[in-house]
Amino acid sequence: MKLGFDAKRVFHNTTGLGNYSRDTLRILAAQFPHHKYFLYNPKPGSVNRLVLTSNMVLCMPKAKVWQKLSSLWRQKAIVKDLMADKIEIYHGLTNELPIGIEKTNIKSVVTIHDLIFVRYPQLYSYIDAKIHFKKFKRAAQVADKIIAISEQTKKDIVSFLDVEASKIEVIYQGCHAAFKEVYNKDQKQEVAVKYSLPSKYLLNVGTIQERKNLLTIVKAIKDTQHHLVVVGKETTYIEKVKAFIRDNNMKQRVHFLRGVAMDELAMIYQMADIFIYPSIFEGFGIPIVEAMYSKTPVISSKGSCFSEAGGAESIYVEPHDEIALKKAILNIEENLELQEKMTLKGFEYVQRFNDDVIGNQILKLYKSL
Incomplete structure (x- = not known):
C-alpha cells in the first residue's frame, strides 16, 4: 500500500x-x-x-x-x-x-x-x-x-x-523504545551527575501547565523531606508553582530539568522512587506508560483515562487532594511488598502497549478500508 x-x-x-x-x-x-x-x-x-x-x-x-x-x-x-x-x-x-x-x-x-x-x-x-x-x-x-x-x-x-x-x-499509543531498554549502573550514574539528581526522588514528567497540576505535588511534599524532579516544557503556570516553592523554602528540593535526551529521560524514570501524574484530564497519559515500562510505581488521578493507561495496580487519588497524595506517597515508600507488586503488575499490564500490538491494530484498520 x-x-x-x-x-x-x-x-x-x-x-x-x-x-x-x-x-x-x-x-x-x-x-x-x-x-x-x-x-x-x-x-x-x-x-x-x-x-x-x-x-x-x-x-x-x-x-x-x-x-x-x-x-x-x-x-x-x-x-x-x-x-x-x-x-x-x-x-x-x-x-x-x-x-x-x-x-x-x-x-x-x-x-x-x-x-x-x-x-x-x-x-x-x-x-x-x-x-x-x-x-x-x-x-x-x-x-x-x-x-x-x-x-x-x-x-x-x-x-x-x-x-x-x-x-x-x-x-492505544505506542511507547518510545528508550523506555524499554535496560541501562547499567555507570550509564545511570553519568545521568545522575549531569543533572545533579538527588539520591532519592519523586518524578513528574509533562508540560508544566495548569491542567497537569504540578502544584498539587509540591503542596503534598511541603512538610516532608522529599525531593521532586520535574521534566517538562515550561508555560506561564510555572510562575505560580515557583512562587509556592519560594514562599515555603522548597527551592533545594524541587529540581527542574531542561534539554533532557530521550535515553536520559528513560534513566531518570528508572532511578525514580515514584512517578506522580496528578493531571486533571488527558486523552491518554503516555508518561504513565513510560513509568511502568521503567518499573517505577505510579500515582495518578481518579477519573478521565488514567486507569486505562495505569491499570489496576497503580494508585489513583483526587487530582487536587494533596493530603491523599501525600498519604499515597508514604504508603508506597513504607511498604516494600506494595512497591514490588506495583512494579511487577504494572510491567505486566503495560505489555498491551508493545509495538507489535499497536502496529497490528493500525494495519488491520487500514486493511479494512
Missing part, C-alpha cells in the same frame, strides 16, 4: 503529538516494511527525532507558491499532491484532515487525541477553542475511520462531535 501521513508534528513538535506521530511511523515502517510511507511535511523542521528508513518518502510542497504558503498547502492544496503520488490511505495523525480529501478516492483516517478544549474551555483562548472544534469536527465527519487513543476519548468524540461509535476504533 501507498500510505500518506500528515507529518508536520514529526518534524516540528517535541512533546505528545510529535511523539505519537514519530512512534506510529517508526512502528509501522519497521513492522510492515513492504508498504511505502509518504511523510507530508509543510516546511523544513528543527526536530530530528525520526530515523527515515528506505520505505519512507519525505514529501514537501512542490510548487513555490505553496512553499511560501505552507499552512494553506497542508490545509487544502496537499490533496493534489496526494493524488499525484497515488496515495491509497491518508492518515491525519494529529486531529486534522485536509479539506477536499473526501471528494477523492483516497481513504482517510484521523487520530483524535482528546477534546480537552471542549471540556475545559477556560484553559484555551476563545478563538483557539473555536478553531480546534471546527477542525476536529470536520475531520471526524469526513474521515472513513477515526482512531481514538483511549476509551475516554472515544466517548468524548461520540458526545461532542456527534459521530457514530461504530466509526471509531480505540488504538
Whole structure:
C-alpha cells in the first residue's frame, strides 16, 4: 500500500503529538516494511527525532507558491499532491484532515487525541477553542475511520462531535523504545551527575501547565523531606508553582530539568522512587506508560483515562487532594511488598502497549478500508 501521513508534528513538535506521530511511523515502517510511507511535511523542521528508513518518502510542497504558503498547502492544496503520488490511505495523525480529501478516492483516517478544549474551555483562548472544534469536527465527519487513543476519548468524540461509535476504533499509543531498554549502573550514574539528581526522588514528567497540576505535588511534599524532579516544557503556570516553592523554602528540593535526551529521560524514570501524574484530564497519559515500562510505581488521578493507561495496580487519588497524595506517597515508600507488586503488575499490564500490538491494530484498520 501507498500510505500518506500528515507529518508536520514529526518534524516540528517535541512533546505528545510529535511523539505519537514519530512512534506510529517508526512502528509501522519497521513492522510492515513492504508498504511505502509518504511523510507530508509543510516546511523544513528543527526536530530530528525520526530515523527515515528506505520505505519512507519525505514529501514537501512542490510548487513555490505553496512553499511560501505552507499552512494553506497542508490545509487544502496537499490533496493534489496526494493524488499525484497515488496515495491509497491518508492518515491525519494529529486531529486534522485536509479539506477536499473526501471528494477523492483516497481513504482517510484521523487520530483524535482528546477534546480537552471542549471540556475545559477556560484553559484555551476563545478563538483557539473555536478553531480546534471546527477542525476536529470536520475531520471526524469526513474521515472513513477515526482512531481514538483511549476509551475516554472515544466517548468524548461520540458526545461532542456527534459521530457514530461504530466509526471509531480505540488504538492505544505506542511507547518510545528508550523506555524499554535496560541501562547499567555507570550509564545511570553519568545521568545522575549531569543533572545533579538527588539520591532519592519523586518524578513528574509533562508540560508544566495548569491542567497537569504540578502544584498539587509540591503542596503534598511541603512538610516532608522529599525531593521532586520535574521534566517538562515550561508555560506561564510555572510562575505560580515557583512562587509556592519560594514562599515555603522548597527551592533545594524541587529540581527542574531542561534539554533532557530521550535515553536520559528513560534513566531518570528508572532511578525514580515514584512517578506522580496528578493531571486533571488527558486523552491518554503516555508518561504513565513510560513509568511502568521503567518499573517505577505510579500515582495518578481518579477519573478521565488514567486507569486505562495505569491499570489496576497503580494508585489513583483526587487530582487536587494533596493530603491523599501525600498519604499515597508514604504508603508506597513504607511498604516494600506494595512497591514490588506495583512494579511487577504494572510491567505486566503495560505489555498491551508493545509495538507489535499497536502496529497490528493500525494495519488491520487500514486493511479494512
